[in-house]
Each structure stands twice: as structure tokens, then as C-alpha cells.
Amino acid sequence: MPAADWRDTREKGFLNHMADKEHPPLLGRSNHAGKVPQAEKKLQEAVCVLLVELCERFTFFGIVCNMILFCTAKLGYRSHQAAMVNMCFVGTSTLTPVLLGWLAEHLVGRIRLVCICMFLHFLGTALLPVVSFPFEDVYIDRRHILLTLPKREQKIVFYFALLTASLGIGGIRAIVCPLSAYSLEDCAPKELLSFFNWFHWLVNLNSAVVFVSIAYIQQSVARNLGFLIPFVSGLMAMITIHMVRGEMIYKPKTDSSLLTTFGVIFSALRTRCVRYQYFSTATSSWLDLAKENHGGHYSETQVEGTKSLARLFPLFTFQILYRTCIMQIPSGYYLQTMNSNLHFSGFFLPVAAMNVISIVPLLILVPILECVNSWLFSSKDSGHSPTIYIVVGHLCAALSVMIAGFSEIHRKHFPQVEQTLSKEVLLVSSMPCFHLAPQYILLGVAEALVTPSCSLLSFWLVPERMRGISMHFLALFNGAGCFMGALFVQTAHTGTQGSWFPHLLHEGKLERFFFFLASLMMVNTLGFWSIAHRYNNLHEDCTNEFRGSLPGEKLLKHEKAIKHYNAVLESSPILSHVEKT
Numbered sequence: 001m002p003a004a005d006w007r008d009t010r011e012k013g014f015l016n017h018m019a020d021k022e023h024p025p026l027l028g029r030s031n032h033a034g035k036v037p038q039a040e041k042k043l044q045e046a047v048c049v050l051l052v053e054l055c056e057r058f059t060f061f062g063i064v065c066n067m068i069l070f071c072t073a074k075l076g077y078r079s080h081q082a083a084m085v086n087m088c089f090v091g092t093s094t095l096t097p098v099l100l101g102w103l104a105e106h107l108v109g110r111i112r113l114v115c116i117c118m119f120l121h122f123l124g125t126a127l128l129p130v131v132s133f134p135f136e137d138v139y140i141d142r143r144h145i146l147l148t149l150p151k152r153e154q155k156i157v158f159y160f161a162l163l164t165a166s167l168g169i170g171g172i173r174a175i176v177c178p179l180s181a182y183s184l185e186d187c188a189p190k191e192l193l194s195f196f197n198w199f200h201w202l203v204n205l206n207s208a209v210v211f212v213s214i215a216y217i218q219q220s221v222a223r224n225l226g227f228l229i230p231f232v233s234g235l236m237a238m239i240t241i242h243m244v245r246g247e248m249i250y251k252p253k254t255d256s257s258l259l260t261t262f263g264v265i266f267s268a269l270r271t272r273c274v275r276y277q278y279f280s281t282a283t284s285s286w287l288d289l290a291k292e293n294h295g296g297h298y299s300e301t302q303v304e305g306t307k308s309l310a311r312l313f314p315l316f317t318f319q320i321l322y323r324t325c326i327m328q329i330p331s332g333y334y335l336q337t338m339n340s341n342l343h344f345s346g347f348f349l350p351v352a353a354m355n356v357i358s359i360v361p362l363l364i365l366v367p368i369l370e371c372v373n374s375w376l377f378s379s380k381d382s383g384h385s386p387t388i389y390i391v392v393g394h395l396c397a398a399l400s401v402m403i404a405g406f407s408e409i410h411r412k413h414f415p416q417v418e419q420t421l422s423k424e425v426l427l428v429s430s431m432p433c434f435h436l437a438p439q440y441i442l443l444g445v446a447e448a449l450v451t452p453s454c455s456l457l458s459f460w461l462v463p464e465r466m467r468g469i470s471m472h473f474l475a476l477f478n479g480a481g482c483f484m485g486a487l488f489v490q491t492a493h494t495g496t497q498g499s500w501f502p503h504l505l506h507e508g509k510l511e512r513f514f515f516f517l518a519s520l521m522m523v524n525t526l527g528f529w530s531i532a533h534r535y536n537n538l539h540e541d542c543t544n545e546f547r548g549s550l551p552g553e554k555l556l557k558h559e560k561a562i563k564h565y566n567a568v569l570e571s572s573p574i575l576s577h578v579e580k581t
Contacts, residue, residue: 096170
């Protein structure tokens with residue numbers, strides 16, 4: 001066979017392989033699926049995936065919303081310990097989708113793993129009521145019997161339930177509700193930003209319902225039955241998955257993985273150390289040392305994809321401290337609210353209901369930002385980048401934590417009163433809890449600006465085959481921010497002998513912890529502002545230069561252009577008439 005023909009055959013086979021990956025079949029889809037219109041099928045799949053996503057988030061927020069109150073009142077934890085447990089659970093639930101997504105692709109299999117995760121989710125949400133429900137007021141033969149688990153066994157069951165629930169949450173997010181389920185590959189930056197805005201809007205609307213309803217049930221009406229609501233919601237999510245399993249479980253592209261990305265990085269580092277010790281080789285990037293033609297073990301496509309992802313690492317790194325500030329809502333801010341006056345016009349507010357104040361700005365801002373983005377992207381400068389949103393959001397987060405410090409000083413000036421929470425009588429400040437509203441509002445504004453913008457940059461500024469990996473890295477850094485928050489709490493409590501993060505807030509200096517975190521966040525904001533210019537232009541040509549040009553994607557785009565041209569020729573009546581004549 002001539003060399004030219006062999007090369008054409010190889011490129012054609014590669015194009016067919018890439019095209020098959022671009023439209024992965026759904027697992028379990030029957031042969032009768034073709035009878036249903038494609039548009040209706042896509043709408044049904046999107047609704048089902050969104051429903052499961054909302055149900056899963058409902059269980060997640062239901063577990064998080066009053067965990068600190070439960071740990072302090074029922075398990076006897078100190079305030080800093082309860083805050084750390086809450087942040088570690090959120091961080092674990094953020095990291096498990098990355099781990100379980102990799103397991104589904106390489107070890108266990110998607111269908112088998114999603115069944116395991118559904119069982120773990122069911123088990124975790126079923127065990128939480130066992131811990132929280134003390135079996136009070138049980139009567140056997142007219143005798144009143146009090147059945148409770150010992151503290152040690154109660155804590156063991158509690159941690160096991162949290163672990164299994166977080167693994168179940170991670171599996172559902174990674175396998176049933178990945179971003180590939182929403183068909184975002186061909187979207188422009190404007191459509192992507194709109195999707196991320198409204199997606200986070202729906203998630204936060206769901207969390208607002210949870211914080212109002214479940215928090216009140218857990219704390220006031222039937223606090224011991226409160227954890228049954230996440231169990232019912234998780235059961236509803238699993239029923240939904242079972243009913244439409246064949247239509248919503250996607251098989252994403254498998255031509256890139258976290259292991260390959262880490263392998264490229266470690267291979268380049270190892271080769272660089274060896275070359276630096278013995279002899280040097282000039283390369284445009286140190287990651288090029290992982291290429292086969294430089295003595296590495298990875299192809300040019302794999303290395304170029306990793307290089308485009310590495311350019312996003314500064315963006316990811318500056319999100320760690322921001323995520324630590326956001327984690328003050330279910331930790332430091334929650335403790336401030338719990339130690340404030342919760343009575344309002346004769347009504348006793350749930351502690352977690354204050355979280356709704358941080359959600360309301362987001363629900364209001366998203367429609368406004370949609371109008372602003374439509375105007376910006378419709379102008380001649382269609383490469384508008386949302387980095388300014390991230391800078392402003394980081395600044396709002398720093399101001400929020402700073403205001404929290406001043407609010408803590410202000411709270412201590414009010415006389416103390418007795419307040420009953422979960423049958424525990426506490427000495428709290430008589431300051432109304434609504435005085436804490438500004439710090440909640442600023443963090444809500446920050447979330448509305450930062451989260452969708454970071455998702456857009458992480459998704460758009462990498463090659464198509466690396467987008468799933470990029471979102472996984474964003475989740476890894478967000479999870480690192482949660483664990484860093486727990487580390488800060490433990491360090492502040494230990495280093496100051498409980499002064500900076502005390503168990504009884506009126507006996508300590510919690511405001512100093514907030515001021516320290518605010519100062520770090522201001523430095524973090526200035527640091528991101530200094531590198532924001534790297535992500536300022538979303539024009540197609542500048543984006544291609546940023547993320548590199550992979551040979552496979554060039555060929556695939558070439559084939560798409562040819563198919564589009566042929567479709568135009570077939571659909572054009574003038575050209576058809578010319579062909580006939």
C-alpha cells in the first residue's frame with residue numbers, strides 16, 4: 001500500500017473513532033428508542049437528570065443544615081469540633097465524585113458502581129435517624145422505657161453514616177449527574193455561562209427550601225425525626241434513578257483520565273530532575289519532557305492536554321481560600337447565629353434558616369447577571385471573560401468575613417439571655433440574629449459571581465477531551481478549601497488555647513479568627529487580580545492559543561466542516577437544480 005493511502009486510511013479511522021466517542025451511547029437504551037422523537041428524548045433525559053440532582057442536593061443540605069447543633073447538643077462536641085465535622089463532610093462529599101468517577105471507568109463499571117452507591121446512600125441516610133432518634137416515650141405494657149445508644153456507639157454509627165452517605169452522594173454526582181449529561185460540548189461561552197448561572201440558581205433554590213423546612217422540623221416540631229427527611233428524599237432519588245436508569249446513565253469519553261494527567265506531571269518532574277542533574281535540554285515547557293520524543297512515556301496529545309490544564313492551576317489555587325471563606329456559613333456564622341437571639345415577633349427561627357439570607361441575593365442576582373451577560377456577549381467584544389466577576393466575588397467574601405468580626409464584637413455588647421435549643425438551655429446574646437444579615441448577604445453575592453464564572457473558565461479554556469478532567473480538578477481544589485477551613489479551625493483553637501475559636505463565644509475572641517481569615521482573603525484577592533489577565537479573552541482564536549491545538553481535534557473539526565458543507569449542498573435547492581441539469 002502506498003504511504004499516502006496508508007496515511008489517509010489511518011486518519012479516516014482516527015476520525016471515525018473520535019466521532020464515535022463524541023456521541024456516546026446511553027447504557028441500557030433499547031432498540032425501540034428510535035421511535036421516540038430525539039428532541040423529546042433529550043428533554044426527558046435532561047428533566048430526569050435535573051430531578052435526581054435536586055433530590056441528591058436536598059439530602060445533602062438536609063444533613064448539613066443542623067449538623068453543628070446536633071453534634072454539640074446530642075453528641076457533646078465542642079463548638080470547634082462540630083464545625084470541623086461539618087466542613088470535613090462537605091469536603092468529602094466534594095471529593096468523592098472524583099474518586100468514584102475514576103473507579104467507574106477503570107475498575108468497577110458504571111452500572112455496578114451506581115447500584116453500590118445507591119445502596120450506600122440509602123444506608124447512610126437510614127442510619128442517621130438511628131443516631132438522632134433516642135427512642136423516647138416508648139411504652140411497653142404501660143411501662144415507660146427510654147432506649148438510647150451509648151455515646152461511643154452513637155458516634156461510631158454517626159461517622160459511618162456520614163461516610164456511606166458521602167460515598168453515595170459522590171457516586172450519584174459522578175455517574176448519574178455528570179456535566180456530559182447536559183450536552184454542553186457545542187455550547188458557546190455565553191450559553192455555558194447561562195447554563196452554569198441557572199444550574200446554580202436551581203440548586204440554591206432547592207437548598208433554600210431545605211434550610212427553611214428541614215431546619216424548622218429538626219429543631220422545633222420533631223427534631224429527632226428531622227434526619228428522616230433526607231432519608232425519604234434519598235429514597236425518592238433512588239427510585240427516580242431506577243425508573244429511568246437506561247436513559248440517564250451516560251458513558252463519557254475515556255480517552256483521558258486523572259491518572260494520565262498525574263502521570264504526565266510526575267513523568268515530566270522526574271525527567272526534569274534527571275536532566276537538571278546530568279545535562280539540560282531546551283523545551284518550551286517542562287511538561288514537554290513527558291513526551292516520547294523527549295524520553296518520556298506519553299504521547300503528544302496527552303501532554304498537550306495536560307499543558308492546557310496546567311495553565312488553569314493558578315485559577316484553581318486561588319479558589320481554595322475562597323472556598324474556606326464560604327465554609328464559614330455552616331461553621332463560624334452558624335455558631336454566631338446559634339449564640340444570638342433567634343426570637344422574631346413571637347416566632348422562634350431555626351438556626352439554619354439564616355442561611356436563606358445568603359441564598360436570596362443569589363436568586364435575585366442571577367436574572368440580572370443574565371441580562372448583563374447577554375449585553376456583553378452581544379457586543380463586538382464577544383470574547384468577554386468573567387474574571388472581573390471572580391475578583392469582585394473574592395472581594396465580597398473578604399468583606400463578609402471582616403464584617404463577621406465586627407459583628408462578633410457588636411454581639412458581645414448585648415446582655416446575655418437564656419435560650420433553649422434542642423432541649424438545651426444556652427446563655428446567648430440578646431442581639432437579634434438579623435444583625436448578622438450583612439455578612440450572609442455578601443457571601444451570597446460572592447457565590448453568585450464566582451462559582452458560575454469559575455465553572456465557565458474551567459470548562460471552556462481546555463480542549464474538549466479534557467473538560468471532564470478540568471472540572472474534576474476544580475472539585476479537588478474546592479474540597480481542599482473545605483479541609484483547609486477545618487485545619488484553620490483546629491490550628492486557631494490549639495494555638496490560642498481555645499481563645500480564637502471558643503466553645504462559648506462570649507468567653508473567647510472569635511472575631512480575631514475572622515479578621516485573620518479576612519486578611520488572608522484580601523491577599524488572595526490581590527493575587528488573583530494580578531493573574532486575571534491570563535483568562536481575560538474568550539475569543540475562539542485566543543482560546544485555541546491558550547489551550548493548544550491537538551491533532552485529533554483538528555481532524556475532527558475538519559470532518560465536521562466537511563459534513564456541514566455536504567449538508568448545505570444537499571439542502572440547497574439551487575445547487576440541487578444545478579446538479580440535476
